[in-house]
Amino acid sequence: MRSMLCAPAGPSASYRRASGVMSTDAARIKVVILDLDGVIYRGKTALPGARETTEWLGAHGYQTYYFTNNSTRTRESYVELLAGFGIEADAEHVVTSASLTARYFADLGVLGRPRRTALVVGEGGLVDELRRAGLRIVRRRGQRPIDFVVVGMDRRFTYHKLHEAQQAVLAGAELIATNCDATYPVEGNVIPGGGSIVAAVATACERKPVLIGKPSPRAGELILHHAGAAADEALMVGDRLETDIQMARRAGIWACLVLTGISRESEVQELPEELGPHWVIPGIDHLPGLLGRSLPPASEKAQPR
Ligand SMILES: [Mg+2]
Numbered sequence: 001m002r003s004m005l006c007a008p009a010g011p012s013a014s015y016r017r018a019s020g021v022m023s024t025d026a027a028r029i030k031v032v033i034l035d036l037d038g039v040i041y042r043g044k045t046a047l048p049g050a051r052e053t054t055e056w057l058g059a060h061g062y063q064t065y066y067f068t069n070n071s072t073r074t075r076e077s078y079v080e081l082l083a084g085f086g087i088e089a090d091a092e093h094v095v096t097s098a099s100l101t102a103r104y105f106a107d108l109g110v111l112g113r114p115r116r117t118a119l120v121v122g123e124g125g126l127v128d129e130l131r132r133a134g135l136r137i138v139r140r141r142g143q144r145p146i147d148f149v150v151v152g153m154d155r156r157f158t159y160h161k162l163h164e165a166q167q168a169v170l171a172g173a174e175l176i177a178t179n180c181d182a183t184y185p186v187e188g189n190v191i192p193g194g195g196s197i198v199a200a201v202a203t204a205c206e207r208k209p210v211l212i213g214k215p216s217p218r219a220g221e222l223i224l225h226h227a228g229a230a231a232d233e234a235l236m237v238g239d240r241l242e243t244d245i246q247m248a249r250r251a252g253i254w255a256c257l258v259l260t261g262i263s264r265e266s267e268v269q270e271l272p273e274e275l276g277p278h279w280v281i282p283g284i285d286h287l288p289g290l291l292g293r294s295l296p297p298a299s300e301k302a303q304p305r
Contacts, residue, residue, distance in 0.1 A: 015256075015290045016265070016280040018273065025278070026291050029254060031227045031234040032057055033220070036068040036078070038239030038261020039284055041085060043187035047260050049285025051086040056288050063227050064093060067236075069179035069213040069243055071098040071152030071194060073125035095223060097178035097194070097213030098126040101150060102133035103222070104176070104212050117144055119168045121161050121197060122152035126178060140164045146171065151201050151209065152178035153194035166204040175205060179213035181243060185261045214243035220251030237287060241267055245277045254278050256290065 017023070034040060040050045057064045066078065066089055073081070075091040082089045105116075115136045120127055130150065131137050138146065139161075146168040154161070169175050181193035202209050213219065224234055231252035238244020239261020248255035257277040259265055268276050279290055 015286055018276060018278050020273075021278045025254070026235075028233055029062070029235045029291065031063045031065065031223070031229045032287075033065045033067050033223055033234060033236045033248075033253070034284070035236070035238035035240070035244050035261075036066055037070060038185040039237055039258050040066070040082070040087065042185050042260065045187055046085040047285075048283055053284050053287050054087045054089075056293075058088075060291075060293070062291075063229070064089070065095060065223050065227070066093060067095040067214070067219065067223065069097045069181050069194070070184070071096060071101070071126045071178035071213075072123040072155075073098075074128050075099050077125060092226075095219060096125065096129070097152065098122075098129040100219050100222075101126065101152075101176060101178050101212045102129040104210075105130070105133055105135060105148075116147040118148040118150050119146045119165060119173065120150050120152075121157065121165050121201060122150060122154050122178065122194075123156075126150065126152045141168055141171075146173040148176055149173045149201070150176045150178065151194070151198045153184070154197055157197050157200075162200055162204055165201045169201070169205040169207055175202065175207050175209040177202075177209035177211050177213075179243070180211055181213075181240070183262060185239070190262070214238075214240075215246035215250060217247055217251035220247055220253050224251070224253070237284065239263060241271065241275075241277070246275060248277075249275055256281060256287070258283055260284070 041047055075094040078094045079089050079091055117136045117138060118130055119138050127137050141164055149165045149168045177198040178194055180195035180198055182195045183190040184193040198209060235254040235256055236244055236248035237256045239258050241263040245255045245257055255277040256279040258281055260283045265280055281290055
């Protein structure tokens with residue numbers, strides 16, 4: 001079945017709604033989960049209306065979470081990055097595939113003594129999150145056995161790192177992928193994402209990794225638990241069908257695709273309806289329209305919901 005998207009009946013034509021989705025469905029939403037790359041910013045440039053929309057969400061009583069599959073930074077570093085765009089957030093409301101990986105190990109109950117060892121192919125944010133969670137981090141094999149090989153985005157990836165990771169997995173370590181995003185959007189282009197590196201390691205070891213980030217529904221479920229909300233009270237806004245939208249659909253969360261990142265509206269038509277977004281909007285500045293209201297003029301302060 002193809003996903004049928006239709007123009008809304010209301011006065012705003014700034015979004016497309018899947019068939020079966022009622023204009024009143026958005027009124028139940030209390031929690032908004034925003035992807036970052038391709039939604040809030042692209043490269044180092046904020047996307048139009050990102051700051052104004054997040055302010056609008058706060059002023060109207062929505063709980064806002066920021067959820068990126070990027071593993072290169074810590075949550076605190078994302079708080080600073082968002083502040084640089086004029087967006088206020090706290091680390092409690094920022095979820096990254098690195099912080100989820102740390103949570104995965106905590107939930108596995110493997111963080112007691114003796115400390116478990118992880119060989120990391122990734123950047124500083126991932127190392128910091130895992131170290132804080134209690135893992136011993138190494139970059140190459142040594143005397144002690146390696147329990148886990150954790151792979152994420154690594155812009156200093158080398159053949160040597162690939163070899164170390166391969167040998168550790170072949171010697172018995174479990175292979176964990178923070179995310180499988182093939183690409184990563186930057187200004188006017190894309191660059192290889194964490195999934196490209198995961199694919200290299202997985203191919204070299206001939207193993208399928210445990211995937212932590214989107215589209216695993218687990219992260220969405222954790223956010224719902226933190227927010228104290230039901231799945232149908234939450235909306236995921238993302239730019240990538242196979243991660244953001246699929247995660248939302250698997251977790252039973254409402255899904256909205258923005259067209260400022262990776263996925264195109266034409267790709268939506270190729271998906272079975274149950275895997276497609278409930279709404280498609282041109283960019284995050286159209287989110288208030290979807291939620292049934294309009295962004296106020298810059299001089300007008302929004303009233304609480
Ligand atoms: Mg994105």
